[in-house]
Amino acid sequence: MDLSLSGAALDYRDELRDWVAATLPVGWRDVPVGIGDDAAYVAMRRDWGTMLHEGGWLAPHWPAACGGRGLGVDAQLAFLDVLVAAGAPEPMNTNGMSIFAPALMAFGTDDQRARYLGPMLAHDDIWCQGFSEPGAGSDLGGLTTRAIPDGDGFVVSGQKVWTSYALFAQRCYLMVRVTGVPDGVTMVVLHMDRPGVTVRPLRNLTGSSEFCEVFLDDVTVDADDIVGEIGDGWRVATYALARERSTGLAQRALQLSRELELMNARLHAGGHDGAALVGAFVRSRAVDSTVRRVLATIAEGAEPGMLAPVAKVLWSEGHQAQLATLVEIAGPEVTAAGDGWADWLRALLFSRAETIYGGTSEIQRNLIAKSLGLPSDRG
Amino acid sequence: MTTPLDQLTDAQTELVALARRIAQEELRPRAAEWDRRAEFPEEQFQLLRKAGLTALTVPVEYGGRGLGTFEACLVLEELAAGCLASAMTIQMQVNGPPRVIARIGTDQQREEYLPRVADGSVCFSIAMTEPQAGSDGTALQTTLSPHGDGFLLNGEKCHITGALRSDAFLVFCRAPDTTGPDGIGAVLIDRDVEGMAPIETEEKMGGRAIAEGIMRFTDVPVRADQVVLMPRKGSRDGARFLVRQFNPERCGNAAMAVGLARAALEDAVAYVKERQQFGRAIVEFQGPQWKIADMATAIDGARLLLWRAARTDVEGFPGIRETAMAKLAANEAAVMVTSEALQLLGHKGYLTRYPMERYVRDAFGLGIGGGTTGILRNMVAGEVTGVRVSQRRS
Structure with a gap:
């Protein structure tokens, strides 16, 4: 497995590094995920996405016909490395670009790719994911949002939950169950401005509301917004979820090492002994290496398989442990959120979501167990 | 099953029953409101005062009940299982400065403050x-x-x-x-x-x-x-006393950590029995079962260490080694149990609509106040090895 960058990716990386150094506003550097006022945070990430798009830097590994540069996946790794090293935020559409877009390229129509990928890259359309439901979280196959055939399209009713940034989204890739079709699970594109779509923010542990409930009450979905075949949605979703576990969370995972450097510097500045961070350092190197192996595997045209859930578990649980260690060292300075520690406190609280979203740690372990050939617990 | 290790007297059992009833009926329903408002839970404090809980450890001759660290821990665990903030209003009275006044204060100081601590008219x-x-x-x-x-x-x-x-x-x-x-x-x-x-x-x-x-x-x-x-x-007498006088408070802190963890475990158990995924309650899966087992074991282990510590109470101050071990175990149990319970509840655990996220936030603070878990480890190591190394740069 070759973890090094190709010549084209190296050139791309060097140019991007110079561009980011000259372009990224100082106030946007090292803003932890999920920080602060949601609208302002979303605006920052959206503007950053637009700037990257206008500079021609987004999705370098996408085909040129889809708006990319036609480079290898190693260029995407270079993209992530540059952003992480600069402390840059994730572009707002990371979710759509890294999870849904690959599925659209694999299962969608030319017309759908032409309509959606450009505005997604330009950040004219923000995308959210309509998978989880109150009764279908880890058991996604238990979804009950119904799509009743109506002419060439559907009328959709149901409820989605844990829908990140739905309040700010124009489009949603939505899993529904089409009535009258065996199994019937189907992936569709939902236009969030259609009548019958109601979004309610859910206040969470951090005090912010990035996760939302989405209520669908007789919402129309057009026939040309069905992605793949009717009843084949599970295959589309599985493909998308595999991308979420592998590339979708890569920037956050690679960010772990940088956060640790910042944490160490912050502790030293406060006169604290950072020796207890050694364990966190070891974990962060393991996360970094595993994420790079995942991307290298994809670059070779293979599926990462067990490596993707391994990376998710290592990163999400490692991040929680890293931040818990910070609290042990700096104590009340962190929990009282004083003297510049507020961002760290919020990161600590937000990290509790990281072992839940994108598939809980328990589900990741099931996937690992399945890859190892262990018997299923599902009976 | 009750063993000699966790046996209570009839009076202690009655005390637990009283605290549990108040905690579950009066404190728990309003805990989220006080947290959201970030205001001292005055109504709850008045309720606890009227129930005589501010008087628990005040000597009888000053109007108190003359009970010790052990009974205070029993009460604080119950109160914290209903509302940590309300428990904290009692903690400072039963395990805080009034204990110091009773132990080494002058007669005048005792007469001035302790009756008022007992009746709840002064908070320390x-x-x-x-x-x-x-x-x-x-x-x-x-x-x-x-x-x-x-x-x-x-x-x-x-x-x-x-x-x-x-x-x-x-x-x-x-x-x-x-x-x-x-x-x-x-x-x-x-x-x-x-x-x-x-x-x-x-x-x-x-x-x-x-x-x-x-x-x-x-x-x-x-x-x-x-x-x-x-x-x-x-x-250096003052410094030595400073270390010892923290022990009742540390035991109280540990008791609240155990109570908080217990509340999280009870909520999680109810949820895994109710929540259906893959066609059955998630309690039937081995993963959640192991989490529940680890959580319950951590809580019981911490409680037993705490009760041992509280029972070493000599002249109002439990032993250093036993107390440090108990607080360390209880604080880490609280963080682990609340975090795992949040994980079991999934996104419901993460939302402010449910109490679990508050349990998680509360748990971290208990591991900092009254001696961080890091400092407690230093203390335990010093007691075990007999080598007490100053952390101060020489």
Whole structure:
């Protein structure tokens, strides 16, 4: 497995590094995920996405016909490395670009790719994911949002939950169950401005509301917004979820090492002994290496398989442990959120979501167990 | 099953039943509201006061019930299982400065304060931590200087739990021209005295209803009869006492951690039995079962260590080694159990609509206040090896 960058990716990386150094506003550097006022945070990430798009830097590994540069996946790794090293935020559409877009390229129509990928890259359309439901979280196959055939399209009713940034989204890739079709699970594109779509923010542990409930009450979905075949949605979703576990969370995972450097510097500045961070350092190197192996595997045209859930578990649980260690060292300075520690406190609280979203740690372990050939617990 | 290790007397059983009833019927339904408002839960405190819980450890001759650390722990676990903030209102009275006054205060100090602690008409906080003296408690700089017949107090204190509501404070200070463990003492200060700046507060992650205060003293006059422990240059008695007097509070902290963890476990157990995924309740899966087993084991282990510590109570102060072990185990159990319980509840655990996220926020603070888990490890290691290494740079 070759973890090094190709010549084209190296050139791309060097140019991007110079561009980011000259372009990224100082106030946007090292803003932890999920920080602060949601609208302002979303605006920052959206503007950053637009700037990257206008500079021609987004999705370098996408085909040129889809708006990319036609480079290898190693260029995407270079993209992530540059952003992480600069402390840059994730572009707002990371979710759509890294999870849904690959599925659209694999299962969608030319017309759908032409309509959606450009505005997604330009950040004219923000995308959210309509998978989880109150009764279908880890058991996604238990979804009950119904799509009743109506002419060439559907009328959709149901409820989605844990829908990140739905309040700010124009489009949603939505899993529904089409009535009258065996199994019937189907992936569709939902236009969030259609009548019958109601979004309610859910206040969470951090005090912010990035996760939302989405209520669908007789919402129309057009026939040309069905992605793949009717009843084949599970295959589309599985493909998308595999991308979420592998590339979708890569920037956050690679960010772990940088956060640790910042944490160490912050502790030293406060006169604290950072020796207890050694364990966190070891974990962060393991996360970094595993994420790079995942991307290298994809670059070779293979599926990462067990490596993707391994990376998710290592990163999400490692991040929680890293931040818990910070609290042990700096104590009340962190929990009282004083003297510049507020961002760290919020990161600590937000990290509790990281072992839940994108598939809980328990589900990741099931996937690992399945890859190892262990018997299923599902009976 | 009850064993000799966890046997209670009839009176203790009755006390637990009383605290549990109040906690579940009166405290728990309103816990989220106090947390959201970040206000002292006055109504709850009044309820607990009327139930006689502020009088638990006050000696009988001063109007109290004369009970010890063990009974205080039994009550605090129950209260914290309903509402941590409400439990904290009692913790400072039953395990805080009044214990010090009862043990080493003058008769005049006992008569002045203890009956009022017992009837709940005076609330105490302890003013120990300073900006540069947290885990390194003997680095405190607040100074008590002779002045006429009395003294002047100068300095700054922070992270004073419940400061906004308290009527009186036990303030740790030092004699002039002393450093480190040399020359430490303590005085009693009423709120709003001359020279004391208005108390400021800090927002915090958990225990939000019980504000953390910042107090600044500028030439605050202190009478000789307000001195509980005279700071004397050349004496380390104050520093030794400072370490010991924390033990009841540490036991109380551990009890609240156990109670908080228990509440999280009970909520999680109810949820995994109710939540259906893959066609069955998720309690039927091995993964959640193992989590539940680890959580329950951590709670029971911490409680047994705590009860051992509380039963070493000699003259009002439990043993250092036993107390440090108990608080360490309980604090780590609380963080682990609440975190795993949140994980079991999935996104419901993460939302403010449900209490689990509050349990998680509250748990972290318990592992910091009254001695961080790191400092506790140092203490346990010192007790086990007999080698007590100063963490201070020489």
